[in-house]
Amino acid sequence: MxxxxxxxxxxxxxxxxxxxxxxxxxxxxxxxxxxxxxxxxxxxxxxxxxxxxxxxxxxxxxxxxxxxxxxxxxxxxxxxxxxxxxxxxxxxxxxxxxxxxxxxxxxxxxxxxxxxxxxxxxxxxxxxxxxxxxxxxxxxxxxxxxxxxxxxxxxxxxxxxxxxxxxxxxxxxxxxxxxxxxxxxxxxxxxxxxxxxxxxxxxxxxxxxxxxxxxxxxxxxxxxxxxxxGSRWFLVELTGESAHAGTAPVSTRRDAVQDMVRAITALNALMEDPTDVLRFTVARIEVAPNSSNSVAETVRFTIDFRHPDKAVLTERGDAIEATVKAAVRTCDVTVTERFHALxxxxxxxxxxxxxxxxxxxxxxxxxxxxxxxxxxxxxxxxxxxxxxxxxxxxxxxxxxxxxxxxxxxxxxxxxxxxxxxxxxxx
Amino acid sequence: MxxxxxxxxxxxxxxxxxxxxxxxxxxxxxxxxxxxxxxxxxxxxxxxxxxxxxxxxxxxxxxxxxxxxxxxxxxxxxxxxxxxxxxxxxxxxxxxxxxxxxxxxxxxxxxxxxxxxxxxxxxxxxxxxxxxxxxxxxxxxxxxxxxxxxxxxxxxxxxxxxxxxxxxxxxxxxxxxxxxxxxxxxxxxxxxxxxxxxxxxxxxxxxxxxxxxxxxxxxxxxxxxxxxxGSRWFLVELTGESAHAGTAPVSTRRDAVQDMVRAITALNALMEDPTDVLRFTVARIEVAPNSSNSVAETVRFTIDFRHPDKAVLTERGDAIEATVKAAVRTCDVTVTERFHALxxxxxxxxxxxxxxxxxxxxxxxxxxxxxxxxxxxxxxxxxxxxxxxxxxxxxxxxxxxxxxxxxxxxxxxxxxxxxxxxxxxx
The missing domain is CATH 3.40.630.10 (Zn peptidases)
Known part of the structure; x- marks a missing residue:
């Protein structure tokens, strides 16, 4: 041959x-x-x-x-x-x-x-x-x-x-x-x-x-x-409350954009990898009502996480939900795994x-x-x-x-x- | 009367x-x-x-x-x-x-x-x-x-x-x-x-x-x-480079979502106000291509900033562009003021x-x-x-x-x- x-x-x-x-x-x-x-x-x-x-x-x-x-x-x-x-x-x-x-x-x-x-x-x-x-x-x-x-x-x-x-x-x-x-x-x-x-x-x-x-x-x-x-995909959904950007005091808001920023910041820390092998990506974001002067009521964002080592994929992937929930301050949160390929x-x-x-x-x-x-x-x-x-x-x-x-x-x-x-x- | x-x-x-x-x-x-x-x-x-x-x-x-x-x-x-x-x-x-x-x-x-x-x-x-x-x-x-x-x-x-x-x-x-x-x-x-x-x-x-x-x-x-x-509205546009979420090493990316997170975090610090009078809101976000496994090429987000005191409105509003530019790491940035009412x-x-x-x-x-x-x-x-x-x-x-x-x-x-x-x- x-x-x-x-x-x-x-x-x-x-x-x-x-x-x-x-x-x-x-x-x-x-x-x-x-x-x-x-x-x-x-x-x-x-x-x-x-x-x-x-x-x-x-x-x-x-x-x-x-x-x-x-x-x-x-x-x-x-x-x-x-x-x-x-x-x-x-x-x-x-x-x-x-x-x-x-x-x-x-x-x-x-x-x-x-x-x-x-x-x-x-x-x-x-x-x-x-x-x-x-x-x-x-x-x-x-x-x-x-x-x-x-x-x-x-x-x-x-x-x-x-x-x-x-x-x-x-x-x-x-x-x-x-x-x-x-x-x-x-x-x-x-x-x-x-x-x-x-x-x-x-x-x-x-x-x-x-x-x-x-x-x-x-x-x-x-x-x-x-x-x-291996790849794991997640959808994170944050539900807060819409409010008027001019009248609602910041301290009283349940702002889904702000909780998204907290969640992504915490996920970045979870996914840190000095060897640069791990792939962590947030690339799709949907905000509602998505109007510049209405505090965001909901944000949905995706997580795309990949690694060739099954142990890393399992351990860090399984920590995503808890990391997001610990990071947000005012919104209700759901984290759904949409795709999991070893x-x-x-x-x-x-x-x-x-x-x-x-x-x-x-x-x-x-x-x-x-x-x-x-x-x-x-x-x-x-x-x-x-x-x-x-x-x-x-x-x-x-x-x-x-x-x-x-x-x-x-x-x-x-x-x-x-x-x-x-x-x-x- | x-x-x-x-x-x-x-x-x-x-x-x-x-x-x-x-x-x-x-x-x-x-x-x-x-x-x-x-x-x-x-x-x-x-x-x-x-x-x-x-x-x-x-x-x-x-x-x-x-x-x-x-x-x-x-x-x-x-x-x-x-x-x-x-x-x-x-x-x-x-x-x-x-x-x-x-x-x-x-x-x-x-x-x-x-x-x-x-x-x-x-x-x-x-x-x-x-x-x-x-x-x-x-x-x-x-x-x-x-x-x-x-x-x-x-x-x-x-x-x-x-x-x-x-x-x-x-x-x-x-x-x-x-x-x-x-x-x-x-x-x-x-x-x-x-x-x-x-x-x-x-x-x-x-x-x-x-x-x-x-x-x-x-x-x-x-x-x-x-x-x-007073109100000041801004549009922030971040331009990076799209890439495959599975293959592009994180260190080489120009990820517009990540730069958005950095920018909003820095703006939150700029807009901090213990008296809770200042109103700072990011409520509209548009990501492209907005696909979960393509690193974001562009992000556009709005800023709605209000304050009853003209001096605060001027000083912090004028600092927005520099704050965003100092915070982002990899993207090109434009900050445009869209509305300014004293x-x-x-x-x-x-x-x-x-x-x-x-x-x-x-x-x-x-x-x-x-x-x-x-x-x-x-x-x-x-x-x-x-x-x-x-x-x-x-x-x-x-x-x-x-x-x-x-x-x-x-x-x-x-x-x-x-x-x-x-x-x-x-």
Whole structure:
């Protein structure tokens, strides 16, 4: 196995075609960043998301891939294998973006999987097992929190109705948006929901931009991803009392903004980490009535906390509620954990296949954990799972300035093609 | 003058009619507060605002009041005087509300002015001078900041186009909302804009709920308002850089939420006041992209700072920008002053008329400054100006729980009727 398994397929990966498809996708929700960079705002289950899915389905149809959709809206494009009844190898990522996101996060993993399958197809390589290109619903959590709903439901990690009542910024419920989406996509064949209603996949591979600075800094082509740090998301809700900013004495107020400042200050102390490994972020704040001369009655803010060490994740995460409650002075408080993913380790079957492919193709690579979480996390209990990273310029992501070059992305797709050929014949 | 000038008019004030009209107005934008209280959300220049104006115009028309509207949308209902060419006495307030406001703030001052004029009418009293009931556009600043646009433009304090580019939460420009409003109200006679295009009024009187706890606590009927504390409003804009919450090391971030916390903490120290007279409020916060797993790129927050002492207002207000700039660590900062009103003192002609009316009617009263600002503030340089307060239950305002009883409000309207009779014959 020290050599390229499918040299013709690797050669058939088209740098230009893959790049053109990414640029085509980037038109759907195109925005311009503060620095003039071309970014993307493509919320999950939006008309733009549907346009992107239709574009993908069309590209797949041209090489005979059959689309299907499940109860969470996860989209699959299937290439049959030569032997009946074998579990498929899945490869993909997601097509939704952050509200001010880039042109590569998620969408590249889907386009790369299609590129790899198309390269196999054009090289005349038929694998024993089916290969399915998958686009998971709502990985980002940008419109509906938390993210990874599609993969979590697929994996049976949460029941599919778990998030029906979650609302977006306009008050639209996830359940309603999903129902509308499924109605609009009713012409696509419907499939059972993942391992809840069907067999386990044989393996899962996700290609993704690194979203961190390491590969670029070390001048490497490929990240052999060994696992994903754990994430815990919380929602803090503070309820005080609105009052007139001109008449209510400060001493008598129950000001939710002031209690938020106290809570974040205390959380900063709890989350201090001189090693700079811990990630603690408050990035979403909603104030009501949010009028400059009415003391804030309520504040809702999110906490995103991540760490690769399960012990740290557990200990400090479990201390969040008590820290907030000790810090606030006048408001009622609720702290709700919205998402909890333990650190996940990827399977040697996949990491070694990635390492072999990179080596066979003469690419420089290193083993590394993922700082971001990904749908791959939820596949870990189901089947051998792994990821392939390519460099991100300056490590910038979740930002229009996010960039990986056509050449870097083509190298990633070539590694993926070889890994898929190997796994789908295994 | 120690006795009631117009006893028949005072007797003709109808507690029931005034209350019924307030409850009719409260249907326009009715909301329910967290505690179940019936509140109002009637944004300025909204369809609800127009409905409220039409209702008022209809009530005025029934007693022969002629409506007119100026370039800022300020609405006037005019009762002619017996002598030609005399400047009118103005009485009124505003009809817009806070986003989660009560049923009395503003609207009562307009309905009370109409009630007073109607009582004079029904008592057969014709004054020498005209009386105009006025409803000022956008006092609250809840939809478009700052507030008091209508009265500021009327008084020539700012040019009428000053706020055209101000946008509401949906990105609608004030200039566009006003243009639409004037087009929809094109059937109303148009008048020149205040003292910019016409003569000064003879006097201005505004009835208003106290919005503070003093009258209730001391068991008094009437507040003889001596003036208004000064207000300064600022907008702070912090610009950092968005980044992935999972991958961007905390040490490398330019996190606008964290700089906001630092800025507010520093401002709290600047604004500390053991006497509890100073009012410092941060009540409106906008974060972008406001996604829980994207480090905040920008935060905009408002500062509402008030004090009755001009020296304190100047000194601490002028220190805000430097305090914010010293506190932030990583973001670019701009601090913009959006509104600056010095403390205003009302005219003895009006305060003494209010005191006389209360005394003649056997009502308990005290002289007091206003903690809130009001349109009256901008009338001070134009003509003798004053205000009449009635008690607010628990001092609660800018909240659906805001309440004054039918009886308390009728007492206020009776004082207003007598004051108008006196001033409009002066």
């Amino acid at each position: 020290g050599r390229t398994v499918a040299p013709n397929a690797v050669a058939a990966v088209s740098e230009q075609r893959q790049w053109d498809r990414l640029m085509e996708m980037a038109k759907l929700g195109a925005i311009t960043g503060a620095d003039g960079s071309p970014g993307v705002n493509r919320p999950c289950l939006s008309p733009l998301d549907r346009e992107a899915r239709r574009l993908l389905i069309g590209w797949g149809a041209a090489i005979g891939l059959r689309p299907s959709i499940d109860a969470l809206g996860n989209l699959f494009l299937r290439q049959e294998g030569t032997e009946r009844g074998l579990a498929p190898v899945l490869a993909g990522s997601h097509m939704d973006s952050q509200p001010a996101g880039g042109r590569f996060d998620g969408i590249w993993g889907v386009v790369a999987a299609l590129e790899a399958v198309q390269a196999l197809h054009e090289a005349g390589i038929r694998t024993r097992r089916p290969i399915e290109v998958v686009a998971w619903t709502n990985e980002e959590g940008g419109r509906f929190a938390p993210g990874c709903m599609g993969s979590m439901a697929y994996a049976g990690f949460r029941p599919p109705q778990s998030w029906d009542a979650v609302t977006d910024g306009e008050g639209i419920r996830f359940g309603d948006a999903l129902r509308e989406h499924l109605a609009l996509e009713a012409d696509l064949p419907r499939r059972g929901l993942g391992v809840v209603e069907g067999p386990k996949p044989h393996a899962y591979v996700e290609a993704h931009i690194e979203q961190g600075p390491i590969l670029e800094k070390e001048g490497l082509d490929i990240g052999i991803v060994t696992g994903i740090q 650190p996940a380790a990827f399977a040697p079957e996949v990491t070694e296949a990635v390492a072999r492919a990179a080596a066979a193709q003469g690419l420089s690579a290193k083993r590394m954990p993922s700082g971001a979480f990904h749908d791959a996390q939820f596949m870990v209990p189901l089947c051998p799972t792994g990821m392939i990273f390519v460099p991100s310029r300056k490590g910038i992501s979740h930002n229009p300035a996010e960039y990986s070059s056509p050449e870097q992305l083509a190298k990633g797709a070539r590694v993926l093609a070889q890994v898929l050929a190997e796994l789908a014949n295994g | 120690g006795r009631t000038v117009a006893p028949n008019a005072v007797a003709a004030v109808s507690e029931q009619r005034q209350w019924d009209r307030l409850m009719e107005m409260a249907k326009l934008g009715a909301i329910t507060g967290a505690d179940g209280s019936p509140g109002v959300n009637r944004p300025c220049l909204s369809p609800l605002d127009r409905e409220a104006r039409r209702l008022l115009i209809g009530w005025g028309a029934a007693i022969g009041l002629r409506p007119s509207i100026d370039a800022l949308g300020n609405l006037f209902l005019r009762q002619e005087g017996t002598e030609r060419g005399l400047a009118p006495v103005l009485a009124g307030s505003h009809m817009d509300s806070q986003p989660a406001g009560g049923r009395f703030d503003g609207i009562w001052g307009v309905v009370a002015a109409l009630e007073a004029v109607q009582a004079l009418h029904e008592a057969g009293i014709r004054t020498r001078r005209p009386i105009e009931v006025v409803a000022w556009t956008n006092e609250e600043g809840g939809r478009f900041a700052p507030g008091c646009m209508g009265s500021m433009a009327y008084a020539g304090f700012r040019p009428p186009q000053s706020w055209d580019a101000v946008t509401d939460g949906e990105g609608i420009r004030f200039g566009d909302a006003l243009r639409e409003h004037l087009a929809l109200e094109a059937d109303l006679p148009r008048r020149g804009l205040g003292v910019v295009e016409g003569p000064k009024p003879h006097a201005y009187v505004e009835a208003h709920i106290e919005q503070g706890p003093i009258l209730e606590k001391e068991g008094l009927d009437i507040g003889i308002v001596t003036g208004i504390q 403390p205003a003192a009302f005219a003895p002609e009006v305060t003494e008329a209010v005191a006389r009316a209360a005394a003649a009617q056997g009502l308990s009263a005290k002289r007091m400054p206003s903690g809130a600002f009001h349109d009256a503030q901008f009338m001070v340089p134009l003509c003798p100006t004053g205000m009449i307060f009635v008690p607010s239950r628990k001092g609660i305002s800018h909240n659906p729980a805001e309440y004054s009883s039918p009886e308390q409000l009728a007492k206020g309207a009776r004082v207003l009727a007598q004051v108008l009779a006196e001033l409009a014959n002066g």
